[in-house]
Amino acid sequence: MKGEGRKEFYAELGGSRRHVFKVLCPEPLVTSIMGPRGSTKDQIQEETGCKLVFGNHDDFFPGTRFRTLCIYADEAEGILPVLERVVDRLLECAEHEMSNVQPKKKEANFIGKEPGEVMLRGLISSKMFGAVIGPKGSTVKAIREQNTAKVSIENKNFGGHFMMRVIAPPEGLRTALVMINECIQSEVSGEEFSEWAAVRSFDPAMAMGHEEKGSGKTRTKHAGKAGKGKGGKAGKKTRLARAP
Numbered sequence: 001m002k003g004e005g006r007k008e009f010y011a012e013l014g015g016s017r018r019h020v021f022k023v024l025c026p027e028p029l030v031t032s033i034m035g036p037r038g039s040t041k042d043q044i045q046e047e048t049g050c051k052l053v054f055g056n057h058d059d060f061f062p063g064t065r066f067r068t069l070c071i072y073a074d075e076a077e078g079i080l081p082v083l084e085r086v087v088d089r090l091l092e093c094a095e096h097e098m099s100n101v102q103p104k105k106k107e108a109n110f111i112g113k114e115p116g117e118v119m120l121r122g123l124i125s126s127k128m129f130g131a132v133i134g135p136k137g138s139t140v141k142a143i144r145e146q147n148t149a150k151v152s153i154e155n156k157n158f159g160g161h162f163m164m165r166v167i168a169p170p171e172g173l174r175t176a177l178v179m180i181n182e183c184i185q186s187e188v189s190g191e192e193f194s195e196w197a198a199v200r201s202f203d204p205a206m207a208m209g210h211e212e213k214g215s216g217k218t219r220t221k222h223a224g225k226a227g228k229g230k231g232g233k234a235g236k237k238t239r240l241a242r243a244p
Helices: 004-013 027-034 036-048 076-099 126-133 135-147 170-185 191-197 204-208
Strands: 019-025 051-054 067-073 118-124 150-153 162-168 222-224
Touching: 019 027, 019 076, 019 170, 027 036, 027 051, 027 067, 027 076, 036 051, 036 076, 067 076, 076 118, 076 170, 118 126, 118 170, 126 135, 126 150, 126 162, 126 170, 126 191, 135 150, 135 170, 162 170
Parallel strands: none
Antiparallel strands: 019 067, 019 118, 051 067, 118 162, 150 162, 150 222
């Protein structure tokens, strides 16, 4: 995106809003964030000053049934109040999923394998990948240890987008996202960032396996795993904590 195209993109967002965070949403999470006739989404936008844009109803990230939610903000920190509200909605979905979990299901949408864990998926670019990992893995290690979190990043690259999973107890997920958002927004000044920020849909052909290969030798499927901490001991029937 160059010149006039970029201006049109930012004009559509209603301002500069050059910061972005992308969340992958299973349909129950989309429904919860949208609310009746989009009322919940509108309220979140009004309260935070951010712009929330979902991918089209039948537009899924390749290989999944997840729609992309792009959170656009004027400042890096402006994204955090929206992430708080997204996590609140995700916890509601996780509680419902825990009461209807299928033991043989390959992967749940909202809960981790350990009791009390919840999961959020996001999308990052190649440079964000490096920022999240950090020098010799130091950044992802800190995210993991400080938040009792697990962070994994898929090796497949679809249109410059890598899928990232963050799994942690509820409060650990919130604080891990603060650290990850800082990593993502640290790349905002690069040309690649604005190109990546403008992508909201994906070529359906990618879902049939025509993905771009990762180019960096440092990419690994698992960016880190947390050891068992107090957060992992919570029983599955315990209600998940929400922000006040």
